[in-house]
Amino acid sequence: MEYIKTDLITALPELTVLFMAMFILLLDLFIKPKNRIVIYGLAQFTLLAAAYFTVVTYNPSVGYAFSNMFVDDPLADILKLMTFLGTSMMLVYTRQYMQQRGMFRGEYYAMVLFALLGMMIMISGQSLLTIYMGLELLSLCLYSLVAFDRDNARATEAAMKYFVLGALASGMLLYGMSMIYGMTGSLNVAEISSALLEMNTKNPVLILGLVFVVAGLAFKFGAVPFQMWVPDVYQGAPTSITLLIGSVPKFAAFAITIRLLAQGLQPLAVDWQDMLLIMAVLSIAIGNITAIAQTNLKRMLAYSTISHVGFLLFGFMSANLNGFASSMFYISAYVLMTLAGFGMILLLSRQGFEAENLDDLKGLNQRSPWAAFLMLITMFSMAGVPPTLGFYAKFTVLQAALQAGFIWAVVFAVVMAAIGAFYYLRVVKLMYFDAPKDNARISAPVDMQLVLSINAAALLLLGIMPQTLMQICGVAIVISLQ
Amino acid sequence: MIFNDFIFYTLAAILLFAGIRVITTRNPVYAALHLVLAFFTAAGIWLLLEAEFLAIALVLVYVGAVMVLFLFVVMMLDINLDKLREGFWDYLPMAGTIGLLMAVEMVMILSGKYFAPTTVASKSADYSNTAELGRVLYTDYLLPFELASVVLLVAIIAAIVLTLRDRQDSKSMNPAEQVLVKKQDRLRIVKMDAVVETPSVEDPKADKEKS
Numbered sequence: 001m002e003y004i005k006t007d008l009i010t011a012l013p014e015l016t017v018l019f020m021a022m023f024i025l026l027l028d029l030f031i032k033p034k035n036r037i038v039i040y041g042l043a044q045f046t047l048l049a050a051a052y053f054t055v056v057t058y059n060p061s062v063g064y065a066f067s068n069m070f071v072d073d074p075l076a077d078i079l080k081l082m083t084f085l086g087t088s089m090m091l092v093y094t095r096q097y098m099q100q101r102g103m104f105r106g107e108y109y110a111m112v113l114f115a116l117l118g119m120m121i122m123i124s125g126q127s128l129l130t131i132y133m134g135l136e137l138l139s140l141c142l143y144s145l146v147a148f149d150r151d152n153a154r155a156t157e158a159a160m161k162y163f164v165l166g167a168l169a170s171g172m173l174l175y176g177m178s179m180i181y182g183m184t185g186s187l188n189v190a191e192i193s194s195a196l197l198e199m200n201t202k203n204p205v206l207i208l209g210l211v212f213v214v215a216g217l218a219f220k221f222g223a224v225p226f227q228m229w230v231p232d233v234y235q236g237a238p239t240s241i242t243l244l245i246g247s248v249p250k251f252a253a254f255a256i257t258i259r260l261l262a263q264g265l266q267p268l269a270v271d272w273q274d275m276l277l278i279m280a281v282l283s284i285a286i287g288n289i290t291a292i293a294q295t296n297l298k299r300m301l302a303y304s305t306i307s308h309v310g311f312l313l314f315g316f317m318s319a320n321l322n323g324f325a326s327s328m329f330y331i332s333a334y335v336l337m338t339l340a341g342f343g344m345i346l347l348l349s350r351q352g353f354e355a356e357n358l359d360d361l362k363g364l365n366q367r368s369p370w371a372a373f374l375m376l377i378t379m380f381s382m383a384g385v386p387p388t389l390g391f392y393a394k395f396t397v398l399q400a401a402l403q404a405g406f407i408w409a410v411v412f413a414v415v416m417a418a419i420g421a422f423y424y425l426r427v428v429k430l431m432y433f434d435a436p437k438d439n440a441r442i443s444a445p446v447d448m449q450l451v452l453s454i455n456a457a458a459l460l461l462l463g464i465m466p467q468t469l470m471q472i473c474g475v476a477i478v479i480s481l482q
Numbered sequence: 483m484i485f486n487d488f489i490f491y492t493l494a495a496i497l498l499f500a501g502i503r504v505i506t507t508r509n510p511v512y513a514a515l516h517l518v519l520a521f522f523t524a525a526g527i528w529l530l531l532e533a534e535f536l537a538i539a540l541v542l543v544y545v546g547a548v549m550v551l552f553l554f555v556v557m558m559l560d561i562n563l564d565k566l567r568e569g570f571w572d573y574l575p576m577a578g579t580i581g582l583l584m585a586v587e588m589v590m591i592l593s594g595k596y597f598a599p600t601t602v603a604s605k606s607a608d609y610s611n612t613a614e615l616g617r618v619l620y621t622d623y624l625l626p627f628e629l630a631s632v633v634l635l636v637a638i639i640a641a642i643v644l645t646l647r648d649r650q651d652s653k654s655m656n657p658a659e660q661v662l663v664k665k666q667d668r669l670r671i672v673k674m675d676a677v678v679e680t681p682s683v684e685d686p687k688a689d690k691e692k693s
Contacts, residue, residue, distance in 0.1 A: 018632065025639065066625035107643045114636050121629060133629040140633060144640030182597070205596045208588070 010065035010072050012057055013050040013080060014120050020046035021113035028106025036104055043091055043109040047116075051084045060479060064126065068188055071126035075258065075480035078472060079123045079251050079328075086248040086335050087116055092451045093343045094240035096444060100351045103148055103238065111148075112244065115141035119252035128177045128187045128264075131256050135173070135220070138252060139166050142245055146237040158236025165219070165229045173216025179209025180265070189264040196267040210268055213260060214275050220253050223309045224282040234302035239349065239356065242298060243342035246305060247335045254331045257316065262324055262481060269319040276317045277409060283310030284413050288420035298356050300423060301341055304382060307420055308334050314413060315397040318404030321477055326396035328473040333381075333393035333462070340378040340455045347371060347444050347452060361427060363436030371442055372431045374456040381459040383424035384417055389463040396470070490530055497523040508563060510556045518549050532604065535612040 121134030147159035287307030315327030
């Protein structure tokens with residue numbers, strides 16, 4: 001019994017989220033629709049409480065729980081804190097949007113919290129089984145959230161595509177895991193790594209397993225050639241859900257990639273480096289070039305995501321601590337940028353109107369100089385224009401790849417980033433140099449405007465002073481991977 | 483041992499046949515029934531491996547519950563098969579080549595060398611793998627076990643969120659609301675001008691007199 005108690009204390013943030021998700025579900029039955037704002041408050045409170053418990057139970061060493069299936073290391077703690085922050089911002093951005101579209105229901109908040117629980121389990125997963133369970137929990141919540149606006153045919157179609165392809169990806173991941181389990185005889189990431197060190201890593205069964213694991217991960221990230229679902233789902237889902245799918249789950253995907261590739265299959269690094277190289281180069285090329293042809297803002301940002309994933313893989317490709325730390329920095333920057341980008345779409349949308357086409361941004365500077373400026377920073381950051389955060393993030397991953405000797409790939413990535421700058425700058429051109437199409441006033445709650453401003457300011461400030469964030473990422477990776 | 487081998491190969495052959503029929507048969511009901519057969523033979527193979535609990539669970543849960551439900555759904559749905567099969571021949575060359583390549587690769591890797599048969603010492607007669615499974619499930623694998631329950635909970639919530647609607651034609655009554663009703667809610671007073679019936683100008687009697 002005693003060991004159960006210490007396990008439960010280690011998993012206190014997870015338990016908080018689980019308990020509150022179920023509590024919200026029950027409370028929703030007894031609350032009047034006009035008082036539903038209480039549920040929103042409770043969801044925010046849950047995030048705060050979970051963050052509090054994460055900080056309180058923080059310790060700079062690596063701890064295990066639940067028979068080594070759950071790990072509590074600095075990497076997990078820091079990624080969880082970032083996830084809480086991102087989710088909290090997402091809830092602020094989406095509140096009015098959901099209210100206006102009749103989706104402001106208790107289940108929305110319960111599902112978001114269950115998805116959050118899935119992400120936390122993935123981040124702390126130390127066994128193939130826990131990682132898989134966390135992934136399924138997250139995916140299941142996301143599938144149903146995409147279809148949340150259930151009378152919308154496009155959202156339903158997107159949910160169906162996401163579900164079928166996601167199930168296929170889960171199947172591939174599981175198949176790869178079963179091969180690796182078959183060869184190493186263990187589900188535990190650390191034990192897999194030590195078993196691999198003692199055997200012939202040229203074993204084709206291991207490579208087969210690795211191929212399937214990498215394919216499954218690439219599917220979840222949306223890297224080429226497993227990117228088909230990304231544009232359709234991003235465009236079809238309600239913008240608030242797109243914001244959720246595009247942002248925080250990437251932290252969890254990053255975490256399981258670290259756990260699986262960097263911790264478990266590090267002895268096979270020579271093999272997965274090549275796979276990641278191909279995917280990274282293709283993702284950057286296809287993402288950036290296809291984005292140019294888009295007229296829908298959500299779809300454009302989806303292709304932009306694909307290219308960002310390519311850059312992220314550049315950090316992984318170097319397969320050393322420096323590379324992983326720069327990848328972690330990149331993913332943090334990416335999530336901040338995505339929150340700001342889709343936050344802007346939500347800001348410009350209003351009752352019965354979705355600001356999802358590029359034309360809707362025309363002349364934004366005349367309608368609201370402040371909103372235009374925020375979008376300007378976001379676009380500059382996504383394009384990687386100095387001194388924004390996006391520039392520094394791209395710089396660190398490419399530097400890590402350069403040190404690992406991928407010179408030609410880096411040169412190619414820089415060229416592609418320059419091409420990609422075109423469609424980000426086109427948005428800026430539309431906002432500042434074109435005449436506005438509609439002159440509706442932008443009406444967003446004060447808290448949303450405030451948080452969005454802070455979000456965009458962070459893109460600028462962290463770009464000028466990236467040292468603290470870089471240091472946090474470095475420390476987390478070094479302590480957790482050694 | 484030879485008898486065991488014989489049973490294994492028989493069951494495996496039936497399993498493969500059933501598996502292939504699931505995806506090739508035209509009628510979805512037959513496909514579902516073949517899946518039942520596949521589960522049944524798989525359970526038989528597990529019995530050979532002395533995994534009695536899993537074998538019985540497979541029959542009870544999948545054959546007994548899941549597949550019966552599945553059959554009902556398949557029978558209820560009106561699926562237009564010809565529409566589903568549209569484009570089959572267009573995709574066949576590409577999909578067939580890739581499928582064949584993957585099958586060849588997997589046969590090369592998975593057969594023989596790396597998965598050499600080993601003999602596992604059989605357990606004594608009083609060994610219960612049900613008890614053993616239960617022990618592991620509630621101690622070492624407690625976390626994934628609980629997570630599985632959360633996943634199922636989410637599946638229930640998702641199904642309800644996506645399908646439950648208040649019926650538009652529902653005639654259910656809410657007594658609390660009925661008691662609270664006020665006069666203004668039900669009675670509407672409409673102001674309108676008085677209408678006086680004017681007799682028609684021509685008198686029908688006069689008509690008769692004329693004729």
